Amino acid sequence: MNKKTTNFLFVGVGGQGVLTASDIVAEVGLEAGYDAKKSEVHGFSQRGGGVESHVRWGEEVAAPLAEKGTVDYLIATELLEAARWIEWARPGGAVLINHQRILPMSVTVGDAVYPSDEDILAAVRARTDDVLVVEGLATAERLGNPRLANTVLLGVLSTRLDVPVDAWLTVIERRVPPRHVEKNHQAFQEGRRITGGD
Amino acid sequence: MKSTKPSAVRRLLSGNEAIALGAWEAGVRYAAAYPGTPSTEILPALAQYAGVRAEWAANEKVALDAAVGASFAGARALAVMKHVGVNVASDSLMTLSYTGVGAGLVLVSADDPGAFSSQNEQDNRHYARFGKFPCLEPADSQEAKDFTRFAFELSEQFDTPVMLRPTTRISHSKGAVEVRMPAEVRESSPLPPFERKPRKYVMIPAYARLRHPEVEARLRALGEYAENCSLNRPAWGDRRIGVISNGVAYQYAREVFTGFSFLKLGMTYPLPAGLIRDFASQVETLVVVEELDPFIEEYVRTLGLEVIGKGFFPATGELSLALVRQGATQAGLPIQHPTSNLQPPTSSIAIPPRPPALCPGCPHRSVYFNLRKLKLLVAGDIGCYAIGVLPPFDEMDMLISMGASIGMAHGARQAGCPEKIVATIGDSTFFHAGLPELANTIYNRGVVCTMILDNGTTAMTGGQDNPATGVTLQGETTQAIDIESIVRAMGVEHLWVVDALDVKGIEQALKEAIAVEGQPTVIVVNGACVFTPHFRRRPVVVADPQVCNGCGFCFRVGCPAILKSDEVGAKTKRPKALIDPLLCTGCTVCLQVCPRKAIYQR
Numbered sequence: 133m134n135k136k137t138t139n140f141l142f143v144g145v146g147g148q149g150v151l152t153a154s155d156i157v158a159e160v161g162l163e164a165g166y167d168a169k170k171s172e173v174h175g176f177s178q179r180g181g182g183v184e185s186h187v188r189w190g191e192e193v194a195a196p197l198a199e200k201g202t203v204d205y206l207i208a209t210e211l212l213e214a215a216r217w218i219e220w221a222r223p224g225g226a227v228l229i230n231h232q233r234i235l236p237m238s239v240t241v242g243d244a245v246y247p248s249d250e251d252i253l254a255a256v257r258a259r260t261d262d263v264l265v266v267e268g269l270a271t272a273e274r275l276g277n278p279r280l281a282n283t284v285l286l287g288v289l290s291t292r293l294d295v296p297v298d299a300w301l302t303v304i305e306r307r308v309p310p311r312h313v314e315k316n317h318q319a320f321q322e323g324r325r326i327t328g329g330d
Numbered sequence: 331m332k333s334t335k336p337s338a339v340r341r342l343l344s345g346n347e348a349i350a351l352g353a354w355e356a357g358v359r360y361a362a363a364y365p366g367t368p369s370t371e372i373l374p375a376l377a378q379y380a381g382v383r384a385e386w387a388a389n390e391k392v393a394l395d396a397a398v399g400a401s402f403a404g405a406r407a408l409a410v411m412k413h414v415g416v417n418v419a420s421d422s423l424m425t426l427s428y429t430g431v432g433a434g435l436v437l438v439s440a441d442d443p444g445a446f447s448s449q450n451e452q453d454n455r456h457y458a459r460f461g462k463f464p465c466l467e468p469a470d471s472q473e474a475k476d477f478t479r480f481a482f483e484l485s486e487q488f489d490t491p492v493m494l495r496p497t498t499r500i501s502h503s504k505g506a507v508e509v510r511m512p513a514e515v516r517e518s519s520p521l522p523p524f525e526r527k528p529r530k531y532v533m534i535p536a537y538a539r540l541r542h543p544e545v546e547a548r549l550r551a552l553g554e555y556a557e558n559c560s561l562n563r564p565a566w567g568d569r570r571i572g573v574i575s576n577g578v579a580y581q582y583a584r585e586v587f588t589g590f591s592f593l594k595l596g597m598t599y600p601l602p603a604g605l606i607r608d609f610a611s612q613v614e615t616l617v618v619v620e621e622l623d624p625f626i627e628e629y630v631r632t633l634g635l636e637v638i639g640k641g642f643f644p645a646t647g648e649l650s651l652a653l654v655r656q657g658a659t660q661a662g663l664p665i666q667h668p669t670s671n672l673q674p675p676t677s678s679i680a681i682p683p684r685p686p687a688l689c690p691g692c693p694h695r696s697v698y699f700n701l702r703k704l705k706l707l708v709a710g711d712i713g714c715y716a717i718g719v720l721p722p723f724d725e726m727d728m729l730i731s732m733g734a735s736i737g738m739a740h741g742a743r744q745a746g747c748p749e750k751i752v753a754t755i756g757d758s759t760f761f762h763a764g765l766p767e768l769a770n771t772i773y774n775r776g777v778v779c780t781m782i783l784d785n786g787t788t789a790m791t792g793g794q795d796n797p798a799t800g801v802t803l804q805g806e807t808t809q810a811i812d813i814e815s816i817v818r819a820m821g822v823e824h825l826w827v828v829d830a831l832d833v834k835g836i837e838q839a840l841k842e843a844i845a846v847e848g849q850p851t852v853i854v855v856n857g858a859c860v861f862t863p864h865f866r867r868r869p870v871v872v873a874d875p876q877v878c879n880g881c882g883f884c885f886r887v888g889c890p891a892i893l894k895s896d897e898v899g900a901k902t903k904r905p906k907a908l909i910d911p912l913l914c915t916g917c918t919v920c921l922q923v924c925p926r927k928a929i930y931q932r
Contacts, residue, residue: 145684158504159342168342169470171503173446174367174792179714180687180890194581196470196503199651216681235893236684241722241885244682251679258678278912 137190138166138293139198143217144209145234146183153209153282154185156303157289161189163299171196180237182213205292207285209268210234215252218259225260228288230268230281264288264327271322280319287323297324343507345500348471349438350375351509352478353408356434358382359521360400362393364762365791366412367447368501369440373410374794377803381518386794386803389732389762390415394422394437401435402531404521406482413441413454414731418763420457423491425533427461428541430489430548432525434482441497443621444648447790449712449731451646453622458493458599462549465493465599466561467577471505477596480561488548488555495598497621499578499648553600561596564609571663572613574606574630574637576620582654583619586665601629610635615663621649638663688717690891691865691915693785693830693857697754698723699887699923700837706844707749709739711764713756714790714859715783722888727751733763739778740771750844753780757813758788758796765816771850772820779843779851782813783830785859793861817852824849830857833922860915868916869932873907877928880904884920884929892920 140157144150151172161168166189173184186197198220206221207228208214214229221227238244247255256263266288272280283304290300301317308316343351349372353361361384363373377384387393390411400407411419416439423437439457442448458465466481468474474496481492529537556562571590575583576598584592593609595601610616610630618627618639627639642657643649652669659668688695698718701708702725710716710729719726728738735753742751755764760782771778788794795801800810814827824846826839836855843851858865873884873895880899884892884907891913894905907920907929921929 146686155342155504162340162342162506167506169503169505170342171499173498174370174502179717179790180684180689182684193505194585195651196499196505196578196581197650199655212681212684215679216684235890236682237687237721237888237890238682238685240890240892240894241888242682245680246682247679255679 137188137193138205139203140187140189140205140207141198141203141217141220142185142187142207142209143213144183144230145213146180148183148209148234149279149282150183150209151185152307153207153286154187156286156300156307158187159303159307160295160299161187163303164189164295166190167193169193169196182216184217205289207289209282209285211249211252212236212246215247215255218256221259223260224262226262226292227256227260227264228285229256229263229265230285231265232269232281266323266326268323271326272319275315275319275322277315280315283316283319284323284326287320288326289323290320291324291327338508338510340506341509342504343471343475343509344371344502344504345468345471345474345496346371346440346502347375348474348507349478349494349496350379351507352475353436353482354379354382355475356479356482357406358408358482359405360397361385361408361410362387362396363410364388364390364393364415365788365794366390366415366440367791368442368496368498369410369412369415369438370791370794371501372438372440373803376408384803386796388797390418391422394419394426397435397437398422398426398429400433402429402432403524404433406433407435408438409435410438411440412448413439413452414448414450415439416454416457418732423457424461425538426491427463427545428533428538429531430544431485431491434485435491436478436481436485436494437491438494438496440501441495441622443497443499446498449729451622453625454493454495455598455625456623461491462545463490463493463599464488464552464597465495466596467495467598468500468596469577469580469594470500471503471507473596474500475507477561488552490548490552495577497577497648503578549600553603556597556600556602557604559597559602562602562605563594563596564605565592565594566612567591569612570614572609572616574609574616574618574626576626579619579621579649579654582649582651585651586654586658587617587663588666595626598626601626603633606630607633607635617658617661617663619643619649619654619657622646685720686717687720687890688714688888689860690889690913691860691867691917693855693859694718694783695887695889695917696830696833696836696919697781697783697855698725699833699919700840701725701752701754702886703837704840704844706840707747707751709735709742709751709753711735711753711755711759712790713759713783715754715756718754722886731763732759733767736764736767736771736778736780739780740767740774740776743777744774751778752840753778755780755782756789757782757784757786757798758794760813761797761811768817768852769820772822775848776850777848779840779853781853781855782817783855783857784813785830785857785862786864787859787862789859789861793859814854817854822850822852824851826851826853828853828855830855831917831919833919868918870911870914870916871909871918871921871929871931872911873909873929875906877926878906879926879928880906881925884924887919887923889920891915
């Protein structure tokens, strides 16, 4: 097993389930035999604002947050947030983006403009070539629940990591309400197919 | 206590969950808290354990007072609050230091370096020195659990309150914790009869004077204890650098100063002079890495030692790996990966900020829309409604602490401020500190208009119950204290009770209240927070692109569900409104303000 520290950063918008998704990844790390830590912020900053959550796996993890520029996997549940946090990714790091736009209040009420998909992706690709835009929301809606989008993303992420699929399925089962387990497992497997995983 | 053979498992726990577990393992019988980020989750976690009475208190002082009573009665007790909550509780805290405890008493002060969800980033270690009691600082979830248990032992051993000081990055970080499963089954035994000790527990001046020497003696004893305390441990490595550190700063430091020597301090007050001198004498360069104030650093300097500290590591905001690395680099320390001068490539696009916003369906929206419309001065308070200061409302002129809205508005008017001022305060904040402020303005013939925004919960911290909601932390039904009745009982003659989703109704009440001269007025605004069980989602609204002309009026209600359409109005040349059906809750505030009736309910 690779015991070098692996850094994940989940970014998105309050209410998107960013904290639950990152919880799952932290628990999968522990399940797979790593030491794991995660960090997040609650309260005022969560009210419709941006949300970020760090997860680190390794033989022994000290700091609960990675250093800017060292994130191996940047997982954005929203397009604009991917651009906002891209400098945290290490050059060549992987960026997974859920194809969804959520307008910030600064755009709705002010003069700020939400950049085009092309501009956002160009900014992201300036940092790394390993960028994958996932139709997470569309896939989730096809499965009958937009809230499954993050599970699709986790499925994609899982194909990049050397951890048994069972560990993921076990943790998902533990973390979602019993009546949603089957759909979440389905969404996870859909995500694995997106990148050609088994 | 009965115990089955335990088997340890590693579970991922937040610092807050770990503190709750540690308190339970320590046999805590009573716990009280006022919700406040980053401390909020401790009590709900503890409330689930059998044999513990856990309560939301009306404010932090009440929480501490109740814990003091429990401790005097012989029960281990926990009081939990955020850093600024300790300011509220400090009246009792400073004298609790004199009385000491009955059974162990631990105060959790969750500090917020970075002020992620706070009005300041004060460093509460100063309270430990001010009040002359010990301060423990865990550096991860495992320590959060272990130190909590330890704190109760220390409290009883030295007859002192003990402050446990996690910070945001400890409380809200998760890490592996050894949990023994199945946990012990606790048999609740009745407390022994109350032990009457008036000279210890009744702080009239004569007895307080007798207790003060005890406090000084205790502090000396604690200072000696700190020298050998298992929470303070040196770890030897390369002796060119010796790093003294605490809390989450220690975690950053041990990644940046890999291989060097460390003195990790778990007890940061009182500090161990001998241990620090001994450590310093064995290293070439002494470094202190700590968040916020130079609390350890200044003490080290009083020992006559040279040290690298706040000259290189910031005293404001939270620390990070990058800041510690940058400080070490600037100080010229031989760390392995110094900060390079190469800046990472920056993205070339302008990224619009994403500030917090009132949720779709939020009952505060119509209030700030109207306050803005009437161009009134607003004294704000602590809660989600502080978002009223941000665009599109830009409608708040002062905010400083819990309950202060009413007092600030009162003072400004009494001093002669010519403009009318409205104080806005939430239900939980009203019970926390608003009651005496309202009594004060009534008593002093004040002329403030107070709006009490009753959304049926303590919303900002995630929806905790409070004296107005009729439910306790442990789920029992209780008396829901009626705000309107309180206001009437205080003798307020000019009182309006309005529905938060009635935009015109709020405007009307505000106009009438403002027209009243020479007397206090109160408007109670009732509307459920969208996160409460009594919130009712209604059919979503749609904006008809045939009727909408892009006037942009509905954008002024600041609703995240109202988007800008790609279509623009023919005359206005501005984007038409588009309502996101996934986000809309059908509150109809936008429908009510639309001048062209272009928005209708499905």
